[in-house]
Amino acid sequence: xxxxxxxxxxxxxxxxxDLVIYGMVFMAPLAPMQVYGAVAQQxxxxxxxxxxxxxxxxxxxxxxxxxxSKEFPYAGSVYxxxxxGANPHVGFIAGWLILADYILCPALLxxxxxxxxxxxxxxxxxxxxxxxxVICNTLINVRGITMTARANLIMFWxxxxxxxxxxxxxxxxxxxxxxxxGGFSLAPLYQTDHVDFGFIATATSIxxxxxxxxxxxxxxxxxxxxxxxxxxxxxxxxxLFSGLLFIIQVYMAALIHPQFETLNPDMGFFxxxxxxxxxxxxxxxxxxxxxxxxxxVTLNVQSATARVLYSMSRENLLPFAxxxxxxxxxxxxxxxxxxxxxxxxxxxxxxxxxxTLYKFVTFGAITAFMMLNATIIVYFYGKKxxxxxxxxxxxxxxxxxxxxxxxxVWSGFDWTTFSVGFGWVLIGVVVGYVKSNGYRKVAxxxxxx
Numbered sequence: 001x002x003x004x005x006x007x008x009x010x011x012x013x014x015x016x017x018d019l020v021i022y023g024m025v026f027m028a029p030l031a032p033m034q035v036y037g038a039v040a041q042q043x044x045x046x047x048x049x050x051x052x053x054x055x056x057x058x059x060x061x062x063x064x065x066x067x068x069s070k071e072f073p074y075a076g077s078v079y080x081x082x083x084x085g086a087n088p089h090v091g092f093i094a095g096w097l098i099l100a101d102y103i104l105c106p107a108l109l110x111x112x113x114x115x116x117x118x119x120x121x122x123x124x125x126x127x128x129x130x131x132x133x134v135i136c137n138t139l140i141n142v143r144g145i146t147m148t149a150r151a152n153l154i155m156f157w158x159x160x161x162x163x164x165x166x167x168x169x170x171x172x173x174x175x176x177x178x179x180x181x182g183g184f185s186l187a188p189l190y191q192t193d194h195v196d197f198g199f200i201a202t203a204t205s206i207x208x209x210x211x212x213x214x215x216x217x218x219x220x221x222x223x224x225x226x227x228x229x230x231x232x233x234x235x236x237x238x239x240l241f242s243g244l245l246f247i248i249q250v251y252m253a254a255l256i257h258p259q260f261e262t263l264n265p266d267m268g269f270f271x272x273x274x275x276x277x278x279x280x281x282x283x284x285x286x287x288x289x290x291x292x293x294x295x296x297v298t299l300n301v302q303s304a305t306a307r308v309l310y311s312m313s314r315e316n317l318l319p320f321a322x323x324x325x326x327x328x329x330x331x332x333x334x335x336x337x338x339x340x341x342x343x344x345x346x347x348x349x350x351x352x353x354x355x356t357l358y359k360f361v362t363f364g365a366i367t368a369f370m371m372l373n374a375t376i377i378v379y380f381y382g383k384k385x386x387x388x389x390x391x392x393x394x395x396x397x398x399x400x401x402x403x404x405x406x407x408x409v410w411s412g413f414d415w416t417t418f419s420v421g422f423g424w425v426l427i428g429v430v431v432g433y434v435k436s437n438g439y440r441k442v443a444x445x446x447x448x449x
Contacts, residue, residue: 010075010145010222010223010307010327010332010333010334011144011145011146011223011331011332011333012222012223012224012225013145013146013149013223013225014145014149014220014223014224014225015224015225015230016226016229016230016233016234018149018152018224019217019220019224019230019231019234019238020234020237020238020241021149021152021153021156022148022149022152022216022217022220022234022238022300023213023214023216023217023234023235023237023238023239023242024156024238024241024242025152025155025156025159025296025297025299025300026213026214026216026217026238026297026300026301026304027211027212027213027214027238027239027242027297028159028213028292028293028296028297029156029159029160029163029242029245029246029292030159030162030163030249030288030289030292031210031246032047032051032210032246032249032250032269033249033269033270033273033285033289034112034269034289034293035210036250036253036263036268036269036272037260037263037264037265037266037267037268037269037271038265038266038268039206039210040254040260040263040268041260041261041263041265042202042206043199043202043203043206044191044194044199044260045187045188045191045254045258045260046187046188046189046190046191046194046195046203047188047250047251047253047254048188048189048247048250048251048254049188049189049190049195049203050203050206050207050210051207051210051243051246051247051250052189052243052247053200053203053204053207054203054204054206054207054208054210054211054243054246055207055211055239055240055243055247057204057207057208057405058207058208058211058214058239059236059239059240060373060398060399060401060402060405061215061369061372061373061402061405061406062214062235062236062239063236063394063398063399063402064372064373064375064376064398064399064402065081065214065215065217065218065232065235065372066231066232066233066235066236067232067376067380067394067395068080068081068085068218068372068375068376069081069218069221069227069228069231069232069235070228070229070231070232071084071085071379072084072085073221073222073224073227073228073231074221074222074311075219075220075221075222075223075307075308075310075311076095076219076307076308076311076312077095077098077215077216077218077219077304077307077308077311078091078094078095078097078098078215078218078368078369078371078372079091079092079094079095079098079308079311079312080095080221080311081094081218081372081375082094082095082371082372082375083095084379085375085376085378085379085380085383086371086374086375086378086379088442089432089436089439089442090371092312092317092428092432092436093371093425093428093429093432094368094371094372095308095311095312095317096424096425096428096431096432097364097367097368097371097424097425097428098215098308098364098365098368099305099308099309099312099364100360100361100363100364100421100424101212101361101362101364101365101368102216102301102304102305102308102364103305103341103344103348104348104352104357104360104361104364105212105213105298105301105305105361106134106137106298106301106302106305106341106345107344107345107346107348107349107352107357108357108361109293109294109297109298109301110130110133110134110294110298110345110349111126111130111349111357112293112294113129113130113133113290113293113294113298114126114127114128114129114130114133114294114349116286116289116290116293117129117290117294120283120286120287120290127349127350129294130346130349131346133294133295133298134342134345134346135342136295137295137298137299137302137342138302138338138339138341138342140299141299141302141303141306141333141338142328142331142333142335142338142339143331143333144331144332144333145220145223145303145333148299148300148303151295151296151299152296152299152300155291155292155295155296155299156296158288158291158292158296159288159292159296162284162285162288163245163249165281166249166252166273166277166285167248167249167252169273169276169277169281170252170253170255170256170276171252173256173275173276173277174252174255174256179256179276180255180256180257180258180276181254181255181258183255184255185254185255185258187254187258188250188251188254188255188258189251201408204405204408204409205408205409205412208366208405208406208409210246211239211242211243212361212362212365213297213300213301214235214238214239214242215235215365215369216300216301216303216304217231217234217235217238218231218235219303219304219307219308219311220303220304220307222307253269253272256272256275256276257271257272257275270282270285270286273285302338302341302342302345303338305337305341306333306334306337306338306340306341307334307337309324309334309337309340309341310324310325310327310334310337313325313337316435317432317435317436318431318435319431319435323336324336324337324340325337356420360417360420360421360424362413362417363410363413363417363418363420363421364421364424366406366409366410367410367421369402369406370403370406370407370410373399373400373402373403373406374399374403376395376398376399377395377396377399377400377403380394380395381395381396
């Protein structure tokens, strides 16, 4: 933080490995299991191809994060990058949008985990499970980022071991026992009759949403030991590694059960696991996915949300900024912002449906990604004048492709999502107007931007 008007308040302990694991746990190595049935039916069984497209599509935006994390190694993610790269007031709107993603995402995931657990133990209401997961994650996050990193490591290896067990069962079922397709097949990867521009467009929309969360690494810039070198690389690698794990598991699932039309959209992967591994493995897999979503992913989403709130509040841009920017004297964590996230998750889970939450979360994330990609062009290619062939490819063409991809996904939202999303933007415009004295005042650290 040398040479800035900030003082180092958060504890710098995170290594490059910690950041990569954080990003991968944020996206969840087992995430495709939770949506496999629905994605298979929309992609004619070519789920591996969908995730291949997702990796390629999100890499353009990941490169934008990488460039900005080197230039501005501060907590705050999109808010910090757009504020400094384009305009402080536009940056506030970008931060406001990403908050829609970060604040509501834990509530969405808690709701999923609660419903799944209620399905296994119906005598315990879903909300009780939601409350249990909220309390666990809040205690871990308040204790410090080191505690969060340790929990991430445990959750990461739990999911990796589970995935290895599944792959072993799948290999035996297909290649040794001769069930399913009985061997390798190109059908899950490419089908000439179905792959066209329309398929690519649909697959992009599905896949991009499946990788949401990689950007959370950027919120830890002030807790990483060497953020200039590590945050950007960790962002890119977390997508590559997660994408590889996604592709492998869905390819083996397709070999086990090629009749994708018969799958339950919500429980398709678990049905496949039961077919290959039996009822005990089926139950264990559901429980591990509940833990992965209810604790592993939401733990990281909550920590990311708290740091965006902290970053915006220390610059007095949000209501109750003084309280939300408070740092715990012992654990050096944004304690009030963390507790606020927890309370809000409980309220939102009780108030909104899962479908509404999902639409709102994706609108905030995709819109913020569009603003970030545009900022790369404005800042590096425009203000910094990094031109020439390399500059054009790196700071104009690459982010422009990222902007086109995220813009296409954005254009596919329905009118309900647009209405709610722009309603949230309007509230942000009003809040920004009031806090900035009619958009005339900016935070002292941003005056020279």
